[in-house]
Amino acid sequence: IVPSSSPLIAGLNAEQASAVLLPAEHALILAGAGSGKTRVLTTRIAWLLQSGQVSPGGILAVTFTNKAAREMMTRLSAMLPINVRGMWIGTFHGLCNRFLRAHHKLASLPATFQILDTQDQLSAIKRLCKQFNVDDERYPPKQLQYFISGCKEDGQRPQDVVARDEETRKKIELYALYEEQCQREGVVDFGELMLRSYEVLRDNDPVREHYQRRFRHILIDEFQDTNRLQYAWIKMFSAPPLEGLSSSGNAVFAVGDDDQSIYAFRGARVGNMADFVREFQVRHQIKLEQNYRSVSNILDSANQLISHNTHRLGKNLRTDAGAGEPVRVYEAVSDFAEAQWMVDEMKQLAREDVPRSEMAVLYRSNAQSRVVETALFNAGMPYRVYGGLRFFERAEIKHALAYLRLLENPHDDTSFLRVVNFPPRGIGARSIEQLQDVARASGCSLHDAVSAVTGRAGVAIGAFVAKLDVVREQTEGSTLREIIELVLEHSGLIEHYRAEREGQDRVENLEELVNAAESFVSVEGFGRDAVALPVDELGKPLTQSPASQGLDPNLPVLDEPLAPDAETGETLSPLAAFLTHAALESGDNQAQAGQDAVQLMTVHAAKGLEFDCVFITGMEEGLFPHENSMSDREGLEEERRLMYVAITRARKRLYLSHSQTRMLHGQTRYNLKSRFFDELPEACLKWLTPPQPAWAAPGGMGGGGQWQNGRRGGFGAPAALQPAWSPGFKERGDPKGLGQAEPEPDRGTEIRAGLTVF
Numbered sequence: 001i002v003p004s005s006s007p008l009i010a011g012l013n014a015e016q017a018s019a020v021l022l023p024a025e026h027a028l029i030l031a032g033a034g035s036g037k038t039r040v041l042t043t044r045i046a047w048l049l050q051s052g053q054v055s056p057g058g059i060l061a062v063t064f065t066n067k068a069a070r071e072m073m074t075r076l077s078a079m080l081p082i083n084v085r086g087m088w089i090g091t092f093h094g095l096c097n098r099f100l101r102a103h104h105k106l107a108s109l110p111a112t113f114q115i116l117d118t119q120d121q122l123s124a125i126k127r128l129c130k131q132f133n134v135d136d137e138r139y140p141p142k143q144l145q146y147f148i149s150g151c152k153e154d155g156q157r158p159q160d161v162v163a164r165d166e167e168t169r170k171k172i173e174l175y176a177l178y179e180e181q182c183q184r185e186g187v188v189d190f191g192e193l194m195l196r197s198y199e200v201l202r203d204n205d206p207v208r209e210h211y212q213r214r215f216r217h218i219l220i221d222e223f224q225d226t227n228r229l230q231y232a233w234i235k236m237f238s239a240p241p242l243e244g245l246s247s248s249g250n251a252v253f254a255v256g257d258d259d260q261s262i263y264a265f266r267g268a269r270v271g272n273m274a275d276f277v278r279e280f281q282v283r284h285q286i287k288l289e290q291n292y293r294s295v296s297n298i299l300d301s302a303n304q305l306i307s308h309n310t311h312r313l314g315k316n317l318r319t320d321a322g323a324g325e326p327v328r329v330y331e332a333v334s335d336f337a338e339a340q341w342m343v344d345e346m347k348q349l350a351r352e353d354v355p356r357s358e359m360a361v362l363y364r365s366n367a368q369s370r371v372v373e374t375a376l377f378n379a380g381m382p383y384r385v386y387g388g389l390r391f392f393e394r395a396e397i398k399h400a401l402a403y404l405r406l407l408e409n410p411h412d413d414t415s416f417l418r419v420v421n422f423p424p425r426g427i428g429a430r431s432i433e434q435l436q437d438v439a440r441a442s443g444c445s446l447h448d449a450v451s452a453v454t455g456r457a458g459v460a461i462g463a464f465v466a467k468l469d470v471v472r473e474q475t476e477g478s479t480l481r482e483i484i485e486l487v488l489e490h491s492g493l494i495e496h497y498r499a500e501r502e503g504q505d506r507v508e509n510l511e512e513l514v515n516a517a518e519s520f521v522s523v524e525g526f527g528r529d530a531v532a533l534p535v536d537e538l539g540k541p542l543t544q545s546p547a548s549q550g551l552d553p554n555l556p557v558l559d560e561p562l563a564p565d566a567e568t569g570e571t572l573s574p575l576a577a578f579l580t581h582a583a584l585e586s587g588d589n590q591a592q593a594g595q596d597a598v599q600l601m602t603v604h605a606a607k608g609l610e611f612d613c614v615f616i617t618g619m620e621e622g623l624f625p626h627e628n629s630m631s632d633r634e635g636l637e638e639e640r641r642l643m644y645v646a647i648t649r650a651r652k653r654l655y656l657s658h659s660q661t662r663m664l665h666g667q668t669r670y671n672l673k674s675r676f677f678d679e680l681p682e683a684c685l686k687w688l689t690p691p692q693p694a695w696a697a698p699g700g701m702g703g704g705g706q707w708q709n710g711r712r713g714g715f716g717a718p719a720a721l722q723p724a725w726s727p728g729f730k731e732r733g734d735p736k737g738l739g740q741a742e743p744e745p746d747r748g749t750e751i752r753a754g755l756t757v758f
Ligand code: ATP
Pocket: 011, 012, 013, 016, 031, 032, 033, 034, 035, 036, 037, 038, 039, 040, 257, 260, 291, 292, 293, 607, 608, 609, 610, 648
């Protein structure tokens, strides 16, 4: 196929086309927002497949969210007549899960291992601390969670961590105990997914070499936000020539933008870009400088803002789109007024035929969404909150999932404790403690300890376990839908919530779980008998035998998203697959997906997305930039990158607003407008209300509120001051559901070092 004649290439500019058509060698595409990085990455996959350079099974692509992975799959299957299922496209966690499912024996995990999300992880840690009488003032569980996740991100097991002081020694000890507990219960947290699969690859030469031969092309979007472990994981699939390992002959195609690195607090290392270029001896570096997303008033604002950062790798962005509307700035007297103004603007936009799904409200901190939601609700305008409390994180859903998980794995103690007395069945805290004592003494799961508990407690808990066992038997061979319906009925959950005064929503959500399962079955293909084989344009099967591709015939090709067990060939049960999906799902509430609704999300969650009209709210000192990050230059620069990400989400219209007063967690705060306003080009802005000096704000300085410009850092900060991604919030802006704990104040600085050289 001649590239120029391919419609795939025809729509691209020269730089984009040259990136898509690069030979099969390592490459870095470094480019600003909206320059088509993701589009280039997707098109490259399509091109490689279409031109016959690789079969679907030879592709490994890492996206930033599950949503992005799905979109990429959809686009690829629209572009090409192939079965995309053989490709490995997903988030780091999704791909690690897929890998571990297939190699669970090598990873020393049970076939039915379950995934702990952030909340589950925290409750597991709390349970552990209670069991070992840990002083939770000295060692707050959340801090331990952060410590453990941080160690795992750096690839460190307890024995690898250096104990500099008594406190660290204690944390390491608890980390080790936590690992034992997870292992015993057959559960893994998000960090463990990554680390475990990395270790399997590192320690098993045949497996590593198998995958190195299999994945000819490894493509990574949003490379600037990879952490140490993720980078090390990528290296397992493609040995860089410097490491002395035989060069594996595959090509890593990394795509990123240093200006959009916004996860340093979670261990992301922009320095990975420079390391990649050095270690992989990258010869091809391409910059894309044409922005296709935004009008120039918006793009100029973004460019000028980010120019205040130092240590940039340096790139330019231009657009042919014309100036467009000016960026509108609004100053409100209160957060309510701000939300009301937004709703009014949205109504106007709707009259101009802007679909609601093209209107997005972005905020720095999740707590800001409530007042916007109220205003939208009162105006009868449908909206959808991303990264808020996800469907699968709601209490009633977690309860139902706990029952389902116990069907799969009776030794999952976290799930056991969640529902042993929910709905209440007269099992008291004392009885549960007794059970835990027995389990601890005999080193078994709670489930197995039940028979040893005597007296009334023993009877009640015994009945609970017996009931579960009965349901497990009854559901043998049932469909996923039947299993869920049976569980909802027998657990008493539906009945329990029906009797609650405000339980109707919860009942509906539980019913929605059945729908979620149904759509999971149809989307993921469970229940379908045959899956079409990948074919080329002439309909010829593209699948080659493993041996003909130089692959180890004894290792699985894993052409299904949830691959069969490498040894037994058994596939995961639909229930196990569904539970995995629930744990990894990135907060897309599928039930609402089709509805035309205003989109609400944190700036973190908005990465990679675009909308015609964007409202950035709460542009105030202490909020954006966030007070936890504004006292040091590194922190402030990350806030500025966040603002850059926020601005560059907008195609046609951008609104910035700030409010003189704001209620957050029951406290009125008087805020100065954000310093970022001073960093935007005045010519691109239109002030809807004349800027007033802050001291003119009603209530004034002495009004009983609090000036929010002082630094309040780290763990001591009250809930109201915690940033959106803090797991202290039930609603988090964690687009991937990575579930890392909140950062320690000093951690970010250590990670951010090393950005300068490129
Ligand atoms: P971000 O940094 O925000 O992730 P990106 O660099 O990944 O952005 P894309 O999302 O791939 O950019 O592209 C931005 C928009 O520009 C998309 O709507 C895309 O379809 C469009 N686009 C990209 N390249 C072209 C092109 N050559 N012609 C027309 N539109 C394009």
